[in-house]
Amino acid sequence: AQSVTQPDIHITVSEGASLELRCNYSYGATPYLFWYVQSPGQGLQLLLKYFSGDTLVQGIKGFEAEFKRSQSSFNLRKPSVHWSDAAEYFCAFRYNQGGKLIFGQGTELSVKP
Amino acid sequence: EPEVTQTPSHQVTQMGQEVILRCVPISNHLYFYWYRQILGQKVEFLVSFYNNEISEKSEIFDDQFSVERPDGSNFTLKIRSTKLEDSAMYFCASLEDSGNTIYFGEGSWLTVV
Numbered sequence: 001a002q003s004v005t006q007p008d009i010h011i012t013v014s015e016g017a018s019l020e021l022r023c024n025y026s027y028g029a030t031p032y033l034f035w036y037v038q039s040p041g042q043g044l045q046l047l048l049k050y051f052s053g054d055t056l057v058q059g060i061k062g063f064e065a066e067f068k069r070s071q072s073s074f075n076l077r078k079p080s081v082h083w084s085d086a087a088e089y090f091c092a093f094r095y096n097q098g099g100k101l102i103f104g105q106g107t108e109l110s111v112k113p
Numbered sequence: 114e115p116e117v118t119q120t121p122s123h124q125v126t127q128m129g130q131e132v133i134l135r136c137v138p139i140s141n142h143l144y145f146y147w148y149r150q151i152l153g154q155k156v157e158f159l160v161s162f163y164n165n166e167i168s169e170k171s172e173i174f175d176d177q178f179s180v181e182r183p184d185g186s187n188f189t190l191k192i193r194s195t196k197l198e199d200s201a202m203y204f205c206a207s208l209e210d211s212g213n214t215i216y217f218g219e220g221s222w223l224t225v226v
Contacts, residue, residue, distance in 0.1 A: 032213055043219035044156070044204065051213050090156060094215075098144045098163055098208065100171075101215055103156040 002027045004091050006104035013081050014112050021076040021107050023091030031093040033074040034101070035065055038088045047089075050074060061085070086111045115139040117218035119205050125224045126195055134190045134221045136205030144208040145188045146215065147180065149173070149201040156204065162188065195225045 003026045013019050025031060032051050036044040048059025055067040065076045074091060091104040118137045126132050138145050147159040160170040162180055177193045188207075192199055202220040 034214075036217075041222075044217040046214060046216070049214055092156075098161070098168065100146065100158040100161055100169060101148075101156075101206075102158070105155045 002031075002093075002095065002102055004093060004102055004104035006089075006091055006107050008107045009105065010108045010110070012110040012112060015083050016080050019076075019078045019081045019085070019109070021089050021091075021109070023074045023076065023104060024072050025074065025091075025093050026072065027093065027095055029095070030067075030069060031095040033065075033067060034092045035059065035063070035074075035076050036090045036092060037061075038090065038106075040087075044090065047076070081109075081111055083111045083113070085109060115216075117205055117207055117216050119203075119218035119221050121221055122219065123222045123224070125226060128197060128225055129194050132192045132195055132199075132223060134192075134203050134205075134223070136188045136190070136218060137186050138188055138205065138207030139209070139216060140186070141209055142207035142212075142216075143210040144168075144215075145180075145182070146206040146208075147190045148204040148206065148217075150204065150220075151198075151201045159190070159203075192223075195223075197225050199223060200225045 005024045034049045035047040047063050050057050050067045088106045090106045092101045094101050120135045145162040150156045160174045161168045179191045181189050204220045205218045206215045208215045
């Protein structure tokens, strides 16, 4: 069955440190891939997306993600984390036009001063 | 930038009561979705709607749920007889016909007491 795995439930990083959030998907072909961010009590904001082409995609707020077909991964990175990045991060994918998004469990990011 | 709008932002209801959550998708979008997120858990797909009918639904979307597009702009989720376990954030989302990105509303927080 199609699924998304985010192996890290909670990550804490120091402000200014680099960040990598892991995401693996289970699907036979290349899906449409997304990262969303959710602040407490808020909605889902799209950070970035991958459909095809260049496997390194840039998003908002200084985030980037790299698609690796061989590893079925789409990890999110940021070179220097800010305190305002503390939030829940969700990886998601869908595999057909109009199809539903399948979400991972989410990774909660805490940022310490 | 166009956005998906949801009302109410927060509703408290008695168990057994009917609830209607309302959404105004982005105007040129043709695919509509409802998702829910129980507190602290991942975002779960409920139902997708296209061409005035349900295109897919999850096992969560049982007979107590229904969706409707009563006019050209609104998309509603009705829960007929709410249970305590229906307490969650409900997200509406939409996608344009040739688009790839699903846009989410800010959510409607439902508390069943």
